[in-house]
Amino acid sequence: MCLISQFPETSAYSSFGYIYILEIMANFIGHALPGSFFLLFGLWWSVKFPLKHACRKNKKVFYLGSKAGFQRAEIIEGIVKAVFALIGILGEQFVPSGPHLKLYNYKAQEWDHLMNWQHSTMYLFYGLSGVVDILTHATNVVPVAFDRLMMSLAEFVEGYLFYFHVHGRAMLDVHIHILLLTAIFGTALCFFLEVFCRGNIVLELLRTSLFILQGSWFWQIGFVLFPPSGGPEWDQNDHNNMMFITMCYCWHYAFALLLLAVNYTVVTWVVRIKMKGAKPMEMELLKTSGQEQESEDEI
Structure with missing residues (x-):
């Protein structure tokens, strides 16, 4: 049943219902957008890192990446x-319904849309991480490890903001965000360790799985707290809902691990097929070319 139909057919209530639906969709999209960001990067890394590892492992006889x-x-x-x-x-x-860059409402004498400002702050640090990535790999100005350090800081800031994001909310709302924090701080730790252990395939795959988990869980939060179809909302104080959502979180991570395993297997299989199909002379040329361009630890 459409949400508008729950209100009497008067202009005032109809307007209220329309604004309510806009608010629900805005909050849902506010979770779907970061979810799509994390899923996009997680899926790309689930292909990139296995390919990079396969190129390094088979470099002496197979030169695919550079x-x-x-x-x-x-x-x-x-x-x-x-x-x-x-x-x-x-x-x-x-x-x-956003703040339009206004932090304080002087007429109402209160802060203006702090939730939107918290989300904007989270995006700001990821944007800074993107700029550091560009400077690190396009110039020689920034040390190489700074890209991982900045990404670790962006993840930490995200977790720090979300920790204080749900103060005073309903039980299920708090719980579903606390579950998200485990993936966020786990990813932050992986990126921090990569500052000192860059190129470690185990750390790269672990943070990839946690990134995919973050993405799918952001979508899950949107569907639980702000059903876009106008369906019935979840009971925020039902303990059974908390038990189910915790189990659902484990399913999300199992899906992330399965996706990572499939992509790793496919990439490794493709590299081996290409390696077997290469002629001996072509393999020797690829080997020579690879040795001339970079050493074993440069990929």
Whole structure:
């Protein structure tokens, strides 16, 4: 049943119902957008890192990737990250019910739309991370490890903001966001460890799985708290709902691990097929070319 039909057919109530639906959709999109960001990068990394590992492992007989190619990919990632962050900030600020860059409402003598400002702050740090990615891989100005450090800080800021994001809310609302924090701080830790252990395939795959988990869970939060179809809302104080949503969180991570395993298997299989199909002379040329361009640890 449409939400508008729950109100009497008067102009005042109809307007209220329409505004209510807009508010629900704005909050749903506010979770779907970051969810899409995390899913996009998680899916890309689930292909990129297995490919990078396969190229390094089979470099002596098979040269598929190059330092320059992966460096260009890092620059593109930084651009996409910065663009996503900018879209997120503009969306949070300039939706019909947004603050429109106004932090304090002097007429009402109160802070204005702090939830939107918190989301904008989260996007800001991811945007800064994108800029650092570009500077790190397109210039020699920034040390290489700074891209991982800045991403770790962006994840930490996201978790820090969300920790204080749900103060005073209903039980299920708090619980579903606390579950998200485990993935956020886990990802932040992985990125921080990569500052010192760059290129470690285990850390790269672990943070990829947590990134996919963040993305799918943002979508789940949107569907639970702000059903876009106008369906019945979840009972925020039902303990059974908390039990189910915790189990559902484990299913989301199982899906992320399964997706990662499938992509890793497919990429590895494709590399082996290409390697077996290469002629001996072509393999020797690829080997020579690879040795001339970079050493074993440069990919």
